[in-house]
Amino acid sequence: MITLHVQYFAILREQRGLGEEKLATPAATPAALYEELRARHGFTLPGDRVRAAVNDVFVGSHTNLREGDRVVFIPPVAGG
Amino acid sequence: MITLHVQYFAILREQRGLGEEKLATPAATPAALYEELRARHGFTLPGDRVRAAVNDVFVGSHTNLREGDRVVFIPPVAGG
């Protein structure tokens, strides 16, 4: 288990009901963490439509997470 | 002979030394009139680089001129 700081924006923030939280997780990657959180909170966005950033830098969804990382899941952007 | 009103702009105005004049000419077309004026005033622009307008409308250089027409010769424009 590692302890992470997770931030939520836009539709994820609303579906989670808060903007950030600290949590302990067995997830080793952003992809695994997103699936855990999605199951727990009922996020409607599938994992393949969400990008991840760790410590304010875009990362691949199979990057290894480390103790204390700040993780942000990035829904599809405004576009248009 | 017909009497025309001729206006000059930019380099033609400077080479003619005035902005407009009334003149009598045997020229039947803007092309013929330009060659006449070019010979008289030493215009440096060759006729094929000058367009013509009659009564504030672009015309072909072989349009017939009529008594009282207002003729403008149009040097290459600023472009760029």
Added chain:
Amino acid sequence: MFTLSAIPLDPAALQAALADVRAGACVTFEGWVRDRNEGQAVCSLEYEAYAPLAETEGARILNEARLRFALVGCRATHRVGRLQLGELAVWVGVTAEHRGAAFDACRYIIDEAKARLPIWKKEHYAGGATAWINCATRGDHGGAGVVPPG
């Protein structure tokens, strides 16, 4: 320079900062809040940004533009927070010696910004419904993600 702003943008001031006698062309793009989207009447918008990453990504886009095009200067600013109809949501300004580079770079910057900046748009519709644009879970359009008024 790329910035986020929680207060209304001042295009005259933004453009004044680009003044430079080496520049012969200045192209600006402004994104305004429209009264409709995908056929629905829009009342107002909210923009929410993941600020640290939006700022670094915005600066990266401007640097890419400087490398690709012969520019004198460029900058861009994006509003965050609640915006009313007709308000200025995003401003991009580019200067160059010649207009071709200025047009191409301005277009590049706004296209990349729309695709890459972590900034989300929530539309508020007549009747109280809302939608996070492009966060639909089925279909291609934001419309499928509409939440009826609570």
Added chain:
Amino acid sequence: MFTLSAIPLDPAALQAALADVRAGACVTFEGWVRDRNEGQAVCSLEYEAYAPLAETEGARILNEARLRFALVGCRATHRVGRLQLGELAVWVGVTAEHRGAAFDACRYIIDEAKARLPIWKKEHYAGGATAWINCATRGDHGGAGVVPPG
């Protein structure tokens, strides 16, 4: 609307006249007086227009843009008279629902205006020489037409 102006242009006022809640994009082009052209140091410029034809041709170009692109609005103004370095010589503003049409139309209008409007530019150089741009009698560039100071 296309106009000529003998006094300095006010871009904020010009753009304000394009405000429209149906528009999502506004692209503007500004032509500024540069300090160099073809490698020569420029001190100031003069623009001279054949006004009646410039105005009808300018209006025709704006109408062509409205027919070719999905616009909400467009306008353009060209300065005449003596201009100093950094001054605004020509302004084009275009609004559309979407930015693609706004960029394309703005570019179309300025390209056509530069090629078709009967407006001439005289450059004044350091040292007193002057040249009517594009009125050279040999070579491709205005430089060949330079008149030394009288």
